Amino acid sequence: MKRLLSIAALCLAARLGAQTILIRNATVLTVSKGSLKGSVLVRDGKIAEVGEQIQAPAGTDVIDARGGFVMPGIIDCHTHIAVDGNVNESSVSVSSMVNIKDVIDPEDINIYRAVAGGVTTANVLHGSSNAVGGQTVVVKLRWGRSAGEMIFAGATPGLKFALGENPKRSGSPVGNAAARYPATRMGIEDTIRDAFIEAKAYKAEWDAYNAAVSNGEHRMPPRKDLKLESLKEVLEGKRYVHAHSYRADEILMLLRVADEYGFKIRTLQHALEGYKVAKEIAAHGAGVSTFSDWWSYKVEAFDAIPFNAAILQNKGVLVSLHSDDAELMRHLNTEAAKVMKYGGLSETDALAMITLNPAKQLGIDNRVGSIEPGKDADLVIYDKHPLSNYAKVQKVLIDGTIYFDRDTEVNAQPLRAAEKQKLLDKEKTPK
């Protein structure tokens, strides 16, 4: 027990202390400015300096990377971990009033597992059961902190859309569930258009009110509508649309609806057939966040190809690789290696797809996504090159604080196992 306590104390000390950290003896994969053999200096949670020779100021904590690799913390543009309960408010076709931010569960063990896989930031999304889904939130995986402390302050919030089989399926109910419109891809277009007609009228009401107020008039404000409020923010460019999509036809449909109503699709999520309409996606300016090689699990994934990311990137689309899965989330680094195998992208392109590109898609690239002075010290240390299947995460820092340390973890494992056994034995002892 005493030893357990001391380990806990050690972790806490690592978190609270050490304003200045030097990571030395590493190959630094900056992603934005090539790689170098050298060190990274971290001060007050930010990257202070990157260079071949950095003198550690007095009082600096030194982390020896032992000849390993340092890369920016991985950013997952699509996850559902850390959500308390169901990710779908599927009773209505437009659920833009609900917010994932309200149901962040900081104690979900998958947060720790993802950190141990090098992920430091994630876009936590509502599910895909509605044409217009719920609001989404960007978090930093500060395991051990409260839900509020996990929110990525300043990140632009999002709104989930969903096209194709998932929102349709809700219209073909199983068991006793009542049918719900839409049940076809036609109905999905109609649902989104209808929502934006409402939202535009709502926005016009508010714009008129605000104009009148700024002219010194005294008026009753319009009634606040929480469903339309988030759509209004989309029209104003204050909230990003992250649209779950698979087939080329539905992707094209959404881009045209967005053009018609004057808003932008920030990212197409999955977009497994994105490669078929790459130039249309590029022209709209949407990013794509996709799987590296998932296919065949449903009909709309039957034309999915592992070359999707490479084609899209080569046609000018900003591409990231996401997980949408607590397991896949733990090895996005090796998922990235697949874009080199399938489509011949470069090492830097591959790494950017799990760091800088998702940072840009989420509008947080001024803070994270590459190793540059001034950015948040969200760093992963690997023993081998992170694009190798033999690489293991050694340490993960978020804002300059160590949230995962493999040595500490491995040392603690037998103690935890013993503690569990003790509890089990106690349980088995007759009272």
Add this chain to the structure above:
Amino acid sequence: MRPLTVFAIFSAAVWAGDTDTFLLRNVDVYAVVNASIKDGAILVVDGKIAEIGSKIVPSKGLRIIDGKGLRAYPGMIDSGTELGLAEVSDVRATVDTAELGVFMPQLRALVAVNAESEHFPVARANGITSVLTFPSSNGNARPGGERQIISGQAALIHMDGWTWEELAVNRSAALHLIFPSLPANQASGYAEAKRVYDRELQQIDDFFDQARRYRIAKVGGAPGFKTDLKMEAMLPVLEGKLPVAISAAREQAIRDAIQFAGRQQVRMVLLHPREWGKTAPELKARNIPVILGPTLDLPLNEDDAYDSSFTLPAEAFRAGLKIAFGTFDNEFVRNLPYNAATAVAYGLPYEEALKAVTINAAEIWGVRDQIGSIEKGKLADLMLTTGDPLETQTEVRMLFIKGKQVDLTNRHTRLYQKYLNRP
């Protein structure tokens, strides 16, 4: 520069001829069982490996394949799939993995294998030359159906052929038994779950006992004896000719499965364990080989170590167990070698990982004399790679199944080419 490499893959995939006799030379030979040969040669005659050496002089007119810059490995074997039985997992009309009925030993996966499945060319493009295809590899029942206990017979099949008959390497490689499980959290309470579990264990013993009585009646020519397909299917199991592949994830199920196999004196292969607990020494003592599921998996329990799935193979190795890998998901068969690689990162010796996707699988499934290594007399199932096959970045440039060069294009490469060329 990169697009050129891509072009090279496609041109290599063009049929180099339908002959299965050739000399492969200028290639580094990684035989798996014997020492590697730098810049060696492999002579293939009538689809079989006739000679391996550092220099083989070709007879006149022999087809020569230049393997310059490439490595030759035996084709990889995935020991847990449903390939050919399921196309789009979400669409029931395309899924033939789980039949109705609880004890169905007479069902043969092989006869339902669709040789034209799009999954075959996709998987073999990454060096997989044969797979075990299981009725219900994950133990999932047909929607609306009862949970199965014996789902049928698994087949070992090649990844190229015109019909399922041509695909077959071992028509019946194992009987698949889905061991009852006692979940960690029972909604109905432990006592009720344990009662169901014990009853199902008894049913399995009863079924095997029944088969034994059937055999006695048959051999003894009992009056009124009637042929029963279920019982007939059990005879090779009882006679020790056919192993029973038992799916069991948790420690208790594994322990009970070992005891069952001992009690019934059947040859057991353990399928897709998720934890060892204290079972590893017992598995070792009884020489029970193990087919591991994906290393890239979440821990079984919430409070398991974060890397418990990653270290499972290394723990098996340290306990002295014979292991092979299965992906247990058609979608990810092509990623088989990456599961082996992750196991290496977390302690499994590299040589063992390579064996676990080649020779160990061949041995476990009774075809050690035919596939799994580059050895004289074996079928020429070969992959030619640009490097270590367990690394994602490595490319498979040529593939041979029974000495026949196999097309490396597939649905994915075709769509890629088509849309690369979209104006």
